[in-house]
Amino acid sequence: MDVNTTIDRAVALHQGGDLVGAEALYRDILVAVPGLADVHYLLGMALLGQGKAPVAVKALRMALRLKPGAGEWWFNLGTALRQAGEGEAALDAFATAADRYAGEPARRADALAESGALLAARGDGAGAERMLREALSLAPGHAGSRGNLSAVLYNRFADADSLDRTDAAAGLAEAARLTPDRVAIWHRLGLAHLRAERPAAALEAFDTALARGGGGGALLLARSDALSVLGRFEEAHEMAERAAAILPPDETGPLVAGAVALHGLGLLGEAADMLRRVLAIDPGHVAGLLNLGNVLEDQGDGDGAEECYRRLLARAPNLPVAHWQRAQARLRAGDLAEGWREYEWRWHMPGFGLPAPLRGLPVWDGVADPPGGCLLVHAEQGHGDSLQFIRYVPMLRARGLDLHVQVQSALVRLFRDSLPDDIAVGTLGDAVPDGIACRCPLLGLPLRLGTGSLTDIPADIPYLRVPEVRRMPWRARLRDLPGLRVGLVWAGDGRAGDPRAAATDRRRSLSLPQLAPLRDIPGISWVSLQKGPKAAQAADAPFAIADWTEELSDFADTAALVAELDLVVGVDTAVIHLSAALGRPTWVLSRFDGCWRWLRDRGDNPWYRELRLFRQAVWGDWRPAITELADGLARHTSESASEVKGRNPK
Structure with missing residues (x-):
């Protein structure tokens, strides 16, 4: 046998794709000359190409025993070992290959990427991440490393509880950057943002998932949740309906998401019906019980709400949001003892951080x-x-x-x-x-x-006071205003950075034009107490209103003005508490789902003796409450005028 000629023929067959023929010639050569390391290597590669990994490993190991191999030999041994199921030995081979590739960044990155993939496969996420990050530092565009690192990061946050970790969104955002076309990563990134109370970022991630071809029911429901938190309830309801159309009929997720959206729209009866359907499917459904309790509480059915919260807590005794919602319900019912105990759970809720x-x-x-x-x-x-x-x-x-x-x-x-x-x-x-x-x-x-x-309740009012020296300038200025001097605040803090608080503020606040019916009441001089962006509405008010709010730098300044007013009227804001705590007569326009501190179905309030409530009778409809307020003001001004006349007879 002419060995060199036979080697040339074998290599030609190998390169031409005839791996079986090449294998036969390599074996013939090694029978004649068993110490040829290169031929053992070529035999190993021919075997590997045929899927015969275990025998390929033997050939490649023999080649490396006969001759110190370059990085490529060790890399291919690692590949054969991996395919043969010898993971630990494959890791050693790839590590040696990485060392031999010290001067070749791209090839070293290949070896590190293989090591990272093996470590990831056996569950060593931290080790895999180290290898893959080093590979990417050598070859930033390395596709295998990007994909595997993305998978490592994705799998790190595979279960629901892991999404509560502070690094979840950052890790998943990196995974999405590495493999931007993977819908599942964008979906999970959105869930992480949603759990971290970042609904706008969550919605952006869900929208990216949809743009990349996603559209499963779980993704649509998650998007509905984000829209509801953002106060975009009509869109949230539409998304829940889309999810319902593609999910099984007995799937409860669309019903819960739809009910949450309906609740936000003020359609409480429809929301309650949906949630009862959820509980008919699963009587212990956590989200169903929680949301039905919330809806019933807003409907004024305190007993029904309490039953839901108790059933929920029997099933999930350490669920903070259940205690938090029950706390507010008990306080609204006047059950302060139980309410304050439950209120301690607030520290487990988002938004209750401390300096x-x-x-x-x-x-x-x-x-x-x-x-x-x-x-x-x-x-x-x-x-x-x-x-x-x-x-x-x-x-x-x-x-x-x-x-x-x-x-x-x-x-x-x-x-x-x-x-x-x-x-x-x-x-x-x-x-x-x-x-x-x-x-x-x-x-x-x-x-x-x-x-x-x-x-x-400590009710020694007034418990806030203003020094006489600070009141006197306002007394002099207000003296020239005829009739009753009535302070007015019509909007709260918009809370743009807190979507849930912003949604509540939209329900409690008015625009000044909505109070136009007050312009027909004689005997009142209106004084603006409105701060913030909506204060500018005073310039185009539907009635004359004195506005000195630019001079009010803090609550001490505001208190000095309020202390000299005859009455303060407004929506549920801090100014209302200020006025009532100063002992001034204070009238409050309260939204349908009013704050717990105003209790239920009362026109007065035990927290403040001089406070009177005008409540919405229908969710979102201020007109009857404003009419009632206007009638009350008309009577009040008439009675006040009669008292003045009685004190000053002709």
Whole structure:
């Protein structure tokens, strides 16, 4: 046999695709000359090409024993070992190949990518990620590494609980950048954003999934959820209907999503019917029970809502949102004792973060006096909440505690004016004062101070005060206004960064033109108390309205003006709490699903003696409430005029 001629023939057959013929010649050559490393290697490659991985491994190993192999030999041994199911040995071979490819970035990236894929396959996500990231640092466009790293990141957040991790969205966003055409990644990225209370980002991800060919029922339902959180309820309902059209008839997801959208549109009866269908399919359905409870509560069926929440908590006793919704329902029902206990679950809900200086400070239990008799009381929610619950601080002072109060900056001056001088008032987020070992949030005080019934509410009003020197300029200015001087606030804070709060604000707020019926009431001089973007509406008001709000820099300034008014009228905002806490007559236009603090079906309120409520009778329809308000104002101005006339007879 002419060995060289036979090798040439074998290689030609190999290159021509005749792997069986090439294998036979390679074996003939090795019978004659068994020590030819290159022929063992070529035999191994011919076998590998035929899918004979186990025997290919033997040939390639023999080649490497006979001759120190280049990176390519080790790489192909790794490939044969992987195909033969010898994962650990394949990893070693690819690692050696990567070392031999030290001066060849693209080839080294190939070896690292194979190692990463093997590590990923055996569940070592961290190890796979290290290998794949190194491969991409050498060859940024390496398709295999991009795809495998994308899969590693995707699989890291495979279960629902993992989507709650703070790095979920970032990891999935990177996976989407690596393989932008994978619909499943965009879908899961949207779910991560939704869980992190970023509905706009979630919607963008879901839309990308749809644009890349997605359209399954789960994706459509997720998009419906995002739209509902954003307050786009009509679109959310349409998306739920699209999902229902392609999912099995007994699938509950479209019913829940559709009911949530209908609830947002104020179609409470239809929403309740849908949710009852969910519970007919699955009596313990968590989302069905939660949302039916919420709908029934807004319908005024407190007993029905309570039954739903109790059934839900029996099934999911540690579900924060169930406790949170029940807390507000119990408070609205006047069951303060149970309501305040449930209200402690708010700290497990999104949107209840604390400034960094407070996070590590223990919460006072309300039983024993705090260490050293020192307690930090701090704001936790909106300005209105702070104005309402600062009334509890004197009860703490009566216990002899050394008190420090931290509130929003716009309230600091007002509270310094109103609280005793020995109570230090600072800004929320300031450093914790020396000597403070524990804290208590303002809305945690009712529970800890045992005010568990409506008759226990501290009602020593006014509990906010304005120094005479600050009131006098407003007294002089208002003296020239005829009739009753009535302050008006018609809109709340839009909360653009918080979609759920923004949706609530849209329900509670008015535009000034909606109050046009008030222009026909004689004997009133209107004074604007409206701050924020909607304050500009005063320039085109449907009736004359004095507007000095540019001079109001904080609540201390606003309080000085309010203290000199005869009446304050408005929607449910912080100014309403300010006015009522100053003891001024205060009339409130309350939305159909009014805040828990206004209770249910009452025109008065135990939190504030001088407060009167005008409630929406139909979701979203302010007209009857405004008419009732206008009639009340007409009677009030007439009675006031009669009193003045009676005091000043001709």
